[in-house]
Amino acid sequence: MIKLVILILLLFLSNISAAQDNETLDGKLKKAVTNENLTGAVWSTISDDIVTTGAIGLKNADTKEILEKNDRVLIGSVTKTLIATGILRLVSQGKLDIESPVYKILPNITFDNPWREDNPVTIRDLLNHTSGIEDSRFWQIFSTKSTSSTPLEYIFSKDPSVLKVRTLPGTRFSYSNMGYSFLGLIIEKTTQEPYETYLDKNLLVPLGMKNSTFQFTTQKGEHIDQHLAMGHFENGTTQENIPMFLRPAGQFTTTAKDMAQFAKFLMSEGTINGKLFIDKALLNQMGNPTSTESYKNGLKSGYQFGLSYRDRYGVVGKFHRGNTIGYRATFYLFPEQKKGFFISYNSDSETANYEKFNTIFINHLGINKPKKLKIKDSLPSNIKDFHGYYKMNPFRFEMFAYLDLLFNSIKVEQENNKLIVQSIQNETNSLLPIGSNLFRKEDRVKPSHVFYKNGSVPIISDGLVTYEKVNITYLALMWLSLILGLTGIFFILFRGFYLLFKKKLFKNKQIITFPFLSILGLLIPFPFLLNQSFLNLGDVTFANVLLAIVTGFLPIAMILGSKKIRRNRILTIDTVGILFVLQWTIILIYWSVIPFRLWA
Template identity: 30%
Template sequence: MKNVLLAALLLLVLAVPARAQPGVPAIRSLAQLQDSLRHVMAREHIPGMMLTLVRHDSVLFEGGLGLADLAAQRPVTAHTCFRIGSVTKTFVAAGLMQLIEQGKLRLNDEVRKIAPEIPIDNPWEATDPVRVVHLLEHTAGFDDMRLNHIYNATPTDPCGAAGLAVFRGELRCRWRPGERMSYSNPGYLAAGYLLEKFSGQPYEHYLTAHLLRPLAMPDATPALRISPGVGVSRGYKYTNGHYQAVPLLPIYVGPAGSMSASAADMTQWVQFFLHDGRTPNGTALLQPASLRELETAHSPLSARAGLPAGYGPANYSLGQKGKALFRGHSGGIDGFITAFGYHRELGVGYAFSNNGGGRAPKLEQLVQAFLLQRLPALVPAPRVPLDAAAVAPYLGHYRNAARNELFGFADYLLGGVNLRQQGDFCLANRLSARPIPCCPPARSPFACPPTGRPPLCSPKTKAGSGC
C-alpha cells in the first residue's frame, strides 16, 4: 500500500505544470535576439537551432545558431534539415484543402461513406459519424499512439491499408465524435490516407509535387527514412552531464510527423500563409477562404458554443499576452522540438527548431517579442458583469479526457478541473495549480466582450485567453 501511495504522489508531482517563464526583456536588434537565444540554448542544453524570421515582403533572418552535429562540430546553416514532427500536419491539412477546393471531398463528409476501408470503430456511427473535419481537428475521440506504435524498428514501412491496420486499436471513438478535442496522431494517419485516396498519389509524393516544389522549398522532404549527413541535423538528449545522439528512426504515422525541413524551407512555408496561400511567383495554391477554414475550429462543442480559440485543421492560436495572437503549430519528435507561427494582419512570422529535444518556451517568447516590439498593447475591452444564472448550470467538476489511455489513470488521479463562481469571475481550480480566472478583470486586454451571449467559460481556458 505504501508503494502505491508513493507512486501516486510521484505522478502528482511530475504532472505539476511548469511555472511561467520570467518576463521577456526588450530586444531591439537581431544581435540582441541571437545573444538571448544562445543564452537560453546554453541553459537548456540545446546544441543547435535553425531559425527564420519573416516579414510579408522580406526575410529578417534565415540561418542557424549552434551545432547540427556535436561530434563533427558542424554548424547549423540555413539549409540544415531538422525533423519538424507535427508541423507535418499543417502540410497534410493544406493538401486536403486543395482537394476540397477541387470538389473531390468536403470537410463534413462522413469518413465511413467516402472511405469505408478505414477501420474506425464508432459506437455512435448512426447518429454521430466521424467526419473529415474530426480527423483534422482531433475531435473523433481516438486514442493516441500506443508506445509500440511510435517508432518503426522493422525494415519496411507499412503504407495505405497496412498502415491503418497497425492503428486499428487506436481508431476507436471513446466518446461521441465532435464533443471534445483530444490530440491523436492516428487520426492524421487516416487523414493522410484520404489525401492518398483522392489524389491517387502517396502522401509524400503529393506534398512534394503540390506544396514543396511550387513553394521552392529546397531541402524539405516528407520521407520516413532519413540518414545522418552533412545536410541533416542530429537530435540529442542531455542526461547525466552528457549529450547523447538520438537515432533518426522512422515513425509509423508518417502524415502526422515525418517532414524534415530547413530554415530556408520554413521561410517559404511561413510566407505561404502571409501571402494568402500564394507561391513566390504569385500562383495561388490555396484560396484565402480555404486559409480561413484552416484557421477556424469547426467541430468541438466549444467552437459550436461560440468560443473563438481552438484547434482548427492543424492550425491554432499561439499567444503573446497583451499584444497579438500568432497562428501556427508546434512539433516534437525524439531529439527535436519545432514551432512555426505567423500573423497575417501584421505581416510577420517565424519558424524554429532545436535539436536538444527539450521544450524551451522562452525561445518562442523571445522570437515573438522581437517581431512584435513596435506593436502597442491592445486597448482593454470593457468589463461585462457575469450572468450568474447563465453560468450556474456549468459549474462543477470536469474530468480530463485522456489523450492516451495508457496514462488515463494519472489523469484520473489529477482530478481534472473544478469550475466555480467567485463574484464576477469563473475560477478554474486545478489540483496542481492556483485558481485561474476564466473571465479576466477589466484591466486585461482580454476582458470579456459584450457579445450578447452568456459569458460561458471553458474549464480548460488558460489565463488571459478570455471567455
C-alpha cells in the same frame, strides 16, 4: 539629386538598423540556447516579405560540427500543418470534399462509432482533431519495428480497438496523431501515390520549398542526408532519426528558409504566380475553429485545419508546436501583420524553457499587443451551477485515462468576482468574467474559457480541453480506492518482511505469502526496463512482457490470499491489507491498467 541622396542615406541607415536588430536577436537567441542547455537551433523570421534566417550552436555534439542556417531539421507535429495544407490543395482542386465521411474513401477502415448513422467521421473532423479517436498507442510511437515504407493501413488494422470513437464527431477537440495518419492514407487513396511522393511533387515544389521532403531521411544508412542536423537529448546524447508508424503526423525534413516560404504562403491570398493554389477562404479558416461545441457557445479559440488559435504573451496568433525524438519546433503566424517565425531545436529537453524563445521573437518582430478585454462587475447569474469537480472528456490517451481522472480533474469554485480553477498537476488559475458565459485567464487578452451545458451536464472548455462536471462522491471513491490500495501494498510489504525475518512467511496457513511475493515481483522488470532503450517501450520485448506478467499476477495473488482467508475462517489485520489491494486491482483491471501491456 538631393532627393536621391536622401533616399540612399535613408536606405543605408535602415540597413544598419536592421543589421543591429538582427545582431540583437541572434545574441538573445544564443544566450537563451546556452542558458537552457540546448545543443542548437535554426530559425527564421518573416516581416512582410522580408525573411531572415539564422543558426545557433552545434549540428552534432559528438563531432562538434557547427550548425549552419541552411542545414535541415525535423519539425515533429508541425508536419500536421503541411499535411493539412496538402488536403486543402486537393479540396481546392475538387479532388476531395472536406465534409466527406472517411468510410466512403477508406471502405476497409471501420470506426467503432455509435453516432455513425447521423454523424460519421469526416475529413474535416480528422483535420480538426474532432474525430473522437484517441491520440496514439505506445507501440505506434515508441517502436523500432516500423520501416520507412510500412503501409499506413497497418496502423489501424493491427489493433481495431484504436478506432473507437469516444465523443460525437465534430464537437470536441482531442489531439490525435492517428487522425493525421488517416489523412496521409486518404491522400494515398485519392492520388494513387504514396503521400510522401505526391506531396513532394504537388505541394512542396509549387511552394518553392526546394530543400524539404516528406520522405524519410536520417543521418546514417540508406536514407542518409548529410545536411540533416543530429537529434539530441537532455544530456547531449545524440540520436539519429528512425522511421515511425505515424509518419504523416510527424515525419518532415526542412530548412528554416523553406518554413519561412511556407509561412509567407499561408499568409497570402492562396495564389502562386497569379494562379489559385488553395482557396483563400480555406486558408483563412486555418486556426479559426467553427464547428466545436465551445465555438458554438461563443469561444473563438481552438484548432482548425492544422493550426491553433493562440493567445499568449499579450498577443494573438496562429500556432503549431512539434517534437519528435531528439527535436522540438515552433511555428507561429500573425497573418494580419504579415509576420511570423519558425524555430527548430535539435534538442529534446524536458527541463528547457522553450517558451522563452517565443517571447524573444514576438518582442523582436514588434507584434501588436491588443488591450485585454474588460472584466465585468459580476459573474453570470447561473454560475453556482458550475461550481464543483470536473473530469476531462475525452481523455487524450485512453491508456492513461485512469491517471487523468485522478490527477487531471479540476475543481471550480468562486472567489469574489472570479472563478478559481484548481488541479493537482497544473497550477491554479483565475478566470475573470468578460460577459455572458465567457471568461479569460488573467494573462490572456481574449476569452480563454467558456462555460455551457450539454443537456443538463455543466461543461468547461478552453477550446482544446473539455471538462464535464463529475459527481464528487464518485471522484472521492476513486481516490479512496487508490489510497486504500497503496496502504494495503505498504502494509503487506511490512508484514511480509516481518514474517520473513521471523521465519513464518512460508507456513502452510500463512495468507500473506502470495500477496507479498507478487508485490515484490513488481520490482523484477525494472533492471531490464532500465537497460532497454525507450525506443522499444511499445515493442514486445522481454522487459515489457515481464512487466505484463508481474502486474497481471498481482490480482491473482490477492485472490489466492483471499481463498486462504475463507479456508482459515479467521479475520486478521493481514486480511484487511489483502482486501485493500484486491479492490484496487479490480479498479485497475476495469480501467485496463493491468496487466500493464505497453505494446497493447
